[in-house]
Amino acid sequence: MSEFAFQILLTLDATLRLATPLIFCALAGLFSERSGIIDISLEGKLLGSAFAAGAVASVTGSVYMGLLAAVGVSISMSLVHGFACITHRGNQIISGLAVNILASGLTVTLGIALFQRGGQTPTLGPNERFQPIELPFADALAQAPLLGPVYDELVSGHKLLVYLAFIAVPLAALVLTRTRFGLRLRAVGESPEAVDSAGVSVPWLRYRAVIVAGILCGIAGAYLSTAHGAGFIREMSAGKGYIALAAMIFGKWRPWSALFACLLFGFLEAASSRLIGVEFPIIGEAPTNLMLVLPYIMTVVLLAGFFGRAEAPSALGTPYVKEH
């Protein structure tokens, strides 16, 4: 296999790693927004749960306790958001923003109070992190032509949560299109009056939607600090929640399209870090700034040029007021 093809394979491998938190977050946003609740608090939940996972894994020494804590924290943040905009019909953007600011401040403050390391958690040891899973026959098949290296490098050797992300997508699609919960969830995002007149509680449906969003964001956060990274570092979410939100809109609020968008973002990021400093035939060394801005330029181009208008759920952002 040629060196060039091998590099492409490694870039694709990195794509999967980088896209995983985006996939979870995009699905989280999808559930929330399909029910009519705008969720810009993905970023805050991601950060909060990353901290919870890092802190709890470090204290208890168990990565699964960390994951559990991350999901718990993320759900409670979702409920805060839900309480403000479902029960009290507050502005959903403001509430989401408040959750983000809360997470940004609280993680650092708690981190300093607990670990005295400037908001970082201690570096996590092997038991406190997810370890790569070598799929069966990866070594044996590595020598096989073409498919061998693909299986060995690309498919095998990821952390549990990466595989989980790729299982979560069809699962989400199934729930949304095939289950009673999913159908009602979509209906409540399009026309809550209809759902209400059918005798189904709109607030309860929306609460369930944000709880699902909380679970998914929690897994994404745990991935950041205990699978991809090895500990929490302040502001480590670094805008991934917003990128996931963009990917979800880009994917027109559909699981498979959102997956595609997340993979695209992941690929652009993987490619940009691999292209910085590489010499090109005509333009010479690729400038850092250009490479870093590439994913964003591509987003604008793709969003504006190829995919046309993204249709949001009609009741998105409007609190439901029951008529008496």
Add this chain to the structure above:
Amino acid sequence: MKSAFRLLAAAAVSLAAATVQAADFKPAVVYDMGGKFDKSFNEGVYNGVKRFTEETGIEVTEFEVTNEAQRQRAMERLIQRGATVLLGVGFGQADAITAVAEANPDVQFGIIDVFWLDQPNLRQYSFKEHEGSYLVGVAAAMKSESGTVGFVGGMDVPLIRKFACGYVQGVKSVSADIQVLQNMTGTTPSAWNDPVKGGELAQSQIDRGADVVYHAAGGTGIGVIQTTADAGKLAIGVDANQNYLAPGKVLTSMVKRVDVAAYQHFADAHKGMFSAGVVQLGLAEGGVDWAVDEYNRDLVSGEIEAAVAAAKEAIISGAITVHNYEEDQSCPF
């Protein structure tokens, strides 16, 4: 006769002032984001402060800021409470200390990691990071088996290019054939706190053949160290001694001895030897160094140790001049 008397009077007054000052010697330090036990920059300062307190018995008032907005307020409050000598930590405090120093001309200020300010009552401590980076470059080049080594920088600023340039010069001094891969994490301050990206950059360099990766990227570097350790390669730490972060997987660390600067600031002020201006701390002053301890002892062969020691001596004696990127904004290597 009259003028002699006046001179005497002046001397008496200044003597009185000096004794008042000695009695009123109240040192204070403002740690930056991270806090004094951050296992890095701030903790280094704390160690210097501790040494000063142990030697003189004088307590140093401390403040730990937890967000950017607190810096100036903290300095003002310390001065209100009578601080006469104040030390700021890190370039993030440069603006705050300039404002406070202007308003309080009688207080003796110091700031670490800054060299571009101009205040008559401010001393700035700056490190010759390029010299330390040269040393770890020598170590990296000798340790590398693949003939390719890497560098991951944080935010793309001249300071970090200075690290990179010194490192490259050190590597090339061992063999001009060794390739150095360089990546910067980003162009915004978030580039200091993105360990995931740092890890990916390190991974991309490892994929291209690097087997030793030096980082100058703050929190991002934690990801670099983690990834190189997971891949069975070697990392080089920065600022503080980071050898312990992945025992046996961190070749060495380029340490900035901020404790030396902190101690020097308070000791000089205590002895009445405070002066404004820029103090450059390089290899000769013990301001930068490489770290060998129980965590990397087995990685550093006698051969490497001898080569680094020779390079160190040559830099101190002036036989080797390490290029400073910040002087001409370019790197000739």
